[in-house]
Amino acid sequence: MANEQRGTIFEEQAEVLAHVTHPGDQFVMRVKAPKTAVKAKPGQFVHLRVSDERALRRPISIMLTDPERGTVDLLYKAIGEGTHLLSERKVGDLVPMLGPIGEPFDISDLSKRYVLIGGGVGIPPMIFAADNLHGxxxxxxxxxxxxxxxPFALKPSATLLPGVNGNAILAVRSLEERDIPSRLASNAGLYGCYEGHVPNLARDYLAALTQEERDRCVLLSCGPHPMLHAVARVGREFDLPTYLSLEEHMACGIGGCAGCVVKTVEDGEEKYRRVCVDGPVFEAGLLPEFA
Structure with a gap:
């Protein structure tokens, strides 16, 4: 577990290099954080101090890193006082940051096909994982x-995906340009998107694969709990390995306060794990809530 390691979390004064506002109170922030950029893995997050007046930090998932330039890209939504204060940070500001934190997704087996399912601010770890796998x-x-x-540039996809109907044509441009297939889902009537919840889109795709193709698949997901429940059901339906990154409120973010515990069942024994350092990624079968 990450909490048994030492010297894996850095405190950096992250300089804001860019901060872009998108519809729906969404923000993409690029910061200069060389140590985190080199060490971060998909599924990990950073803990930001949003202002000098707020001692408690906010956990934000890592969306992309550039180790050569020492940059880290973050996507978040301003939904509370803390993230609204973060949204006021300007280019050139220094943001105290701890990172990278947590157990990442295991994407080491390149014989597998990783089906990455993200919702809302749970999309960034999927972008990061896709980028890592592509490399x-x-x-x-x-x-x-x-x-x-x-909050991304989109474009019509040139890649046909099994089970995906013709109305779902848009893809994330940065992925499409690197031949990483993607599709979008929404209940808001957004043009070019699958009409419905994203786990249903993934299910349609999986159902259309041959058994041999499906047996290679591993599900990785991050998003709100109702979405994760749906992803876990899809994983059980097709008997696929499924890993969930949990979104939880956190205080210290480094395992000291045990304020973000979740119950697991491991080898028949109930345990309580800290989402910040024992997670945020857990195998769905270990979480009774998602069983």
């Missing part, structure tokens, strides 16, 4: 869901 010639497909306009 290692891995096989993946990205399904992203949102009820507000997506």
């Amino acid at each position: 290692r010639d891995g096989d993946c497909v990205v399904f992203a869901g949102s009820e507000v306009e997506f």
Whole structure:
């Protein structure tokens, strides 16, 4: 577990290099954080101090890193006082940051096809995982869901995906340009998107695969709990390995306060694990809530 390691979390004064506002109170922030950029893995997060007046930090998932330039990209939504204060940070500001934190997704087996399912601010870890897999010639497909306009440049996909109807034509441009297949889902009537919840889109895709193709698949997901419940059901339906990244409120973010515990069942024994350092990624079968 990450909490048994030492020297894996850095405190950096992250300089804001860019901060872009998107519809639906969504923000994409790029910061200069060289140590985190080198060490971060898909599924990990950073803990930001949003202002000098607020001692408690806010956990934000890592969306992309550039180790050579020392940059980290973050996507978040301003939904509370803390993230609204974060949204006021300007280019050139320094943001105290701890990272990278948590157990990442295991995407080491390149014989697998990773089906990446993200919803809302749970999309960034999927982008990060896809980028990492692409750099290692891995096989993946990205399904992203949102009820507000997506905070990414989009374009019609040139890749046909099994089980995906003709109305779902839009893909994330940065992925499409690297031949990483993706599709979008929404209940908000957004053009070019699958009409419905993103786990249903992923299910349609999986159902259309041959058994041999489906047996190679591993489900990775991050998003709100109702979405994760649906992803876990899809995993059980097709008997696929399923890993969920949990979104929880956190205080210290480094395992000291045990304020973000979740119950697991491991080898028949109930345990309580800290989402921040024992997670945020857990195998769905270990979580009674998602069984």
